[in-house]
Every structure is written in C-alpha cells, then in structure tokens.
Amino acid sequence: MEYAISHSALAKIKADCVILPLSSDATLPENLPDETREAVKAFIKAGDFSGDKGQTAWLHQPPGLTASRLFLVGCGDKSELDGNAFLKLVGQVSRTLQRGPVKQAVWVLGSVAVARDTEWQVREGTRVAEEAAYRFDLYRSKAPKAATLKKWTFWAAERNNGLKKASNVGKAVAAGSALAKDLGNMAPNDCYPEYLAKRARQLAKDYEKKLSVKVISHAQAEKMGMGAFCAVSQGSSRKGCLIVMDYKGATGKPVSLVGKGITFDTGGISLKPGASMDEMKYDMGGAASVFGAMKTVCELGLPIHLVAVVAAAENMPDGEATRPGDIVKTLSGQTVEILNTDAEGRLVLCDALTYVQQKHKPHTVIDVATLTGACVMALGSHAQAVYSNDDALSEALLEAGRDTGDRGWPMPLWEDYQTQLDSPFADMQNIGGPKGGSITAACFLHRFARDVKWAHLDIAGTAWNSGGKEKGSTGRPVPMLTRYLINLAERKG
Numbered sequence: 393m394e395y396a397i398s399h400s401a402l403a404k405i406k407a408d409c410v411i412l413p414l415s416s417d418a419t420l421p422e423n424l425p426d427e428t429r430e431a432v433k434a435f436i437k438a439g440d441f442s443g444d445k446g447q448t449a450w451l452h453q454p455p456g457l458t459a460s461r462l463f464l465v466g467c468g469d470k471s472e473l474d475g476n477a478f479l480k481l482v483g484q485v486s487r488t489l490q491r492g493p494v495k496q497a498v499w500v501l502g503s504v505a506v507a508r509d510t511e512w513q514v515r516e517g518t519r520v521a522e523e524a525a526y527r528f529d530l531y532r533s534k535a536p537k538a539a540t541l542k543k544w545t546f547w548a549a550e551r552n553n554g555l556k557k558a559s560n561v562g563k564a565v566a567a568g569s570a571l572a573k574d575l576g577n578m579a580p581n582d583c584y585p586e587y588l589a590k591r592a593r594q595l596a597k598d599y600e601k602k603l604s605v606k607v608i609s610h611a612q613a614e615k616m617g618m619g620a621f622c623a624v625s626q627g628s629s630r631k632g633c634l635i636v637m638d639y640k641g642a643t644g645k646p647v648s649l650v651g652k653g654i655t656f657d658t659g660g661i662s663l664k665p666g667a668s669m670d671e672m673k674y675d676m677g678g679a680a681s682v683f684g685a686m687k688t689v690c691e692l693g694l695p696i697h698l699v700a701v702v703a704a705a706e707n708m709p710d711g712e713a714t715r716p717g718d719i720v721k722t723l724s725g726q727t728v729e730i731l732n733t734d735a736e737g738r739l740v741l742c743d744a745l746t747y748v749q750q751k752h753k754p755h756t757v758i759d760v761a762t763l764t765g766a767c768v769m770a771l772g773s774h775a776q777a778v779y780s781n782d783d784a785l786s787e788a789l790l791e792a793g794r795d796t797g798d799r800g801w802p803m804p805l806w807e808d809y810q811t812q813l814d815s816p817f818a819d820m821q822n823i824g825g826p827k828g829g830s831i832t833a834a835c836f837l838h839r840f841a842r843d844v845k846w847a848h849l850d851i852a853g854t855a856w857n858s859g860g861k862e863k864g865s866t867g868r869p870v871p872m873l874t875r876y877l878i879n880l881a882e883r884k885g
Contacts, residue, residue, distance in 0.1 A: 414464055
C-alpha cells in the first residue's frame with residue numbers, strides 16, 4: 393500500500409474516504425468545513441453515532457468535502473487515547489477498509505487526543521495499517537480478490553517535515569514483519585533449513601552492497617565441534633545449517649541477533665502429542681523475526697554493524713536421532729546431558745551463541761526463540777519474556793517494546809535457578825525440571841553468554857496465533873527488535 397502525508401485543506405482533498413476518529417464527547421476538529429461539522433452534529437443528534445469505542449458509521453457525499461465518504465470511528469469516553477488504544481484503532485479501520493470499495497483513504501490526525509506525538513502516530517500508524525493489510529495466499533489454488541485499498545494518507549493540520557520519514561520507517565518495519573510472517577506461515581515441507589539459507593542468499597542479492605551471507609553446513613558444523621547443534625540436526629534427512637548474515641552499515645564491533653530456526657519440531661525421540669503438532673512449523677519464529685529485522689535494517693540503511701545468525705534444523709525422530717541420555721560436547725567445550733530431546737532449541741542456540749562470539753566479537757548479543765511452553769503459561773500471548781545479564785540492555789528492549797506495542801516483560805535470571813541444571817554425568821543437563829521452565833532454559837543459555845552483554849527473548853507465546861481463522865504468524869518481535877536497533881543507531885549517530 394502507498395502512504396502519504398497531506399496538509400491540504402480537508403475540503404479540497406480528493407479521496408474515497410476521510411477517516412474521522414471521534415470520542416464520545418463528539419468534539420469536532422476546527423479544521424472540518426462548517427458544512428461538514430453541521431452534518432456530523434445532526435447525525436450525532438439523531439442518534440446514529442455516539443462515539444462509543446469500536447462504533448463506526450458512514451456518511452456518503454458529506455457536505456463540505458470533496459471526498460465521497462466520511463467514516464466516523466468511535467474512540468470511547470477517554471479524554472486521551474494511549475498508544476496501544478491508538479494502534480488497535482488504526483488496525484481495526486485498516487481491516488474494515490480492506491473489505492470495502494475504498495481505494496484512497498485519509499486519516500485525520502488530531503481529531504482525538506493521543507498520548508504520543510504526531511511523528512509516532514504516523515510511524516506506528518503506517519506500520520499497523522500495513523500489517524493489517526497482510527495476507528498469505530501462497531497455497532491457494534485461486535487467490536482471493538485483491539483488496540481495493542491502495543493509498544493511505546495521514547492528514548495533519550501543522551506542517552512537519554519529519555512525518556514522511558516517520559511513515560517510511562513504519563513501512564520498512566512492516567516489510568520486515570511481513571517477511572517474518574511469510575516464513576512462519578509457509579508449510580514445513582517447503583520451509584526447511586536449506587530453504588532458509590536460500591532466502592538469506594536472496595536477501596544478500598537484494599541488498600548486495602550492504603549484506604553478505606555465509607552458510608555453515610551440518611558437516612562443517614560437526615567438524616567445528618558444534619556437538620549440541622548437530623545432535624538436533626542429525627535426526628532429519630534434511631540436515632541443518634547455520635546461516636550468518638553480516639550487515640556492515642558501520643565499522644567496529646557488531647550487535648548480534650541469534651534466531652532459533654527449528655523449521656519443524658516433532659520433539660524428536662521425546663515425541664510431542666499429535667494434537668496441534670502442525671503448529672510446530674512456527675518453531676522457527678525466532679529465525680523468522682531475525683530475517684525480518686535484517687530486512688528492515690537493510691531497507692532503512694541503518695548506520696550500524698549487525699551480524700545475524702540463524703540456527704536452522706529440523707527435530708525429527710529417525711534412527712540417527714539423539715536419544716535421551718546422550719551426552720554431547722558443545723562448541724564452547726562444555727558438555728550437556730540431553731534428558732529431553734524436545735528441549736532442542738537451547739541446544740542449537742548454545743552453539744550459535746558461542747560461534748558468533750568467537751568469530752565476530754559482538755558488543756551485544758540478543759537471541760530470539762520460541763523456546764518454552766512454560767513461557768506461554770507464564771505470560772500468555774501478550775508479552776514476550778525478556779531475560780538479560782545487563783539491566784541497561786533489558787530496559788532498552790522493554791522500552792522498544794513499549795514504544796511499538798510489541799511488549800516484553802522482565803524475567804529473573806538469578807543464579808539460584810542454575811542448580812536445577814546440574815547433571816551427575818556432564819557439565820549440565822538440558823532441562824531443569826517442571827519448576828520455572830522458561831527461567832531454567834534462559835539460565836542454560838546464559839552459560840554460553842557469560843562474557844558478553846546478552847539478552848534472551850522467549851517468544852513462544854507471541855510468535856503465532858493458534859487455531860481458528862486468526863491462526864498464523866504474528867511477525868513479532870520484529871517491531872521490538874527494529875526499534876531497539878534504530879534507537880541504537882540514533883544514539884551512536
């Protein structure tokens with residue numbers, strides 16, 4: 393969809409629809425033509441619109457406007473919308489317009505008070521409107537009719553040269569989210585480790601002056617000593633790989649993103665129940681979000697050095713699969729007793745964490761993974777768990793989540809939990825028992841990131857929606873990650 397900014401008189405704007413958010417006190421913006429104001433007041437007085445939250449109403453051929461429709465959107469009785477309420481409103485309107493005949497729509501900024509500035513409204517509004525327009529039709533034999541809406545304009549009374557840039561940023565983040573959604577929604581017979589490597593190579597071609605890609609095969613990983621990664625990869629006929637994407641928008645030590653890329657997770661020998669196992673194609677949600685964040689960074693040309701590592705593998709239960717009780721040696725030299733082969737994400741991640749530290753010397757490492765069902769039980773689908781060995785890094789990620797509505801929640805990483813990982817036979821075991829499962833998984837990963845500023849995002853509850861018509865990848869936490877990276881670039885600039 394095309395996005396634009398306008399400061400022209402509302403009476404003269406040519407569009408199929410002017411979107412007018414209104415609170416229940418029905419205070420109309422002064423910039424509306426007098427004829428339009430009187431028509432809306434009469435409409436409200438007649439009881440056709442009250443401004444209640446979620447209420448909508450159409451006025452066709454509204455007096456005083458060149459636009460053919462006026463779309464009234466109720467915002468409730470709050471004197472000021474918070475950021476999340478504003479984003480939900482934009483998403484609701486975008487989805488509504490996608491289903492109708494409107495080709496060009498104009499959103500009137502300032503008709504209701506929002507607890508964020510205009511640039512934020514345009515930036516995040518663009519992102520949410522674009523995300524709401526996302527569709528995944530790859531496997532339909534006959535694609536549904538394309539949406540009619542092609543152009544979305546934000547109208548502001550006061551000129552602001554930063555609004556166009558804000559909209560471009562929002563659209564770039566939405567493009568990253570769309571890539572993450574596409575990868576997550578693909579069928580696992582099509583989206584497997586080598587396919588992810590292919591998509592990374594294509595990304596490098598698309599941004600050849602900015603991005604380079606290296607792929608480490610299962611055989612190469614084995615020779616390098618990645619025993620934990622290979623323990624997961626070896627059970628599939630489609631062997632895994634580590635995908636390294638190096639974006640050099642600046643010199644110096646990089647920041648690194650590490651994504652769990654289990655393209656399908658049966659649980660291995662510790663086989664999962666059959667119900668809803670199809671959703672285990674989303675177990676590469678961390679990798680998908682890393683791909684999405686990299687695309688946004690390339691689109692924006694951020695002045696940072698970013699190295700992304702995707703640990704891609706299938707977790708399958710064939711004759712070569714790892715057994716419970718096997719002990720493996722990781723790239724770091726530490727040994728792991730594998731008690732449950734369904735705790736495989738931490739095994740591929742630990743070697744990826746060691747690799748990026750050894751080869752690229754990052755100043756900060758953030759891993760992203762659909763890691764534990766325990767995280768879903770703790771936080772549901774609203775917030776991803778944020779663990780970190782650095783308070784400033786944790787707060788930077790949490791603030792990025794608050795700023796975009798892609799929220800996280802801080803979790804403990806106390807040494808007290810580490811004893812749950814003690815093994816009588818190896819340096820550690822890969823599960824910590826039934827108590828605090830998300831925490832002990834993070835503690836496991838921390839053992840491989842002690843000497844670097846590190847954070848772990850458990851996105852098991854946020855990476856996809858389960859069941860029903862809303863089933864599908866959410867693209868999270870691309871907004872959080874990209875806002876963190878943009879903020880990092882701005883601080884360095």
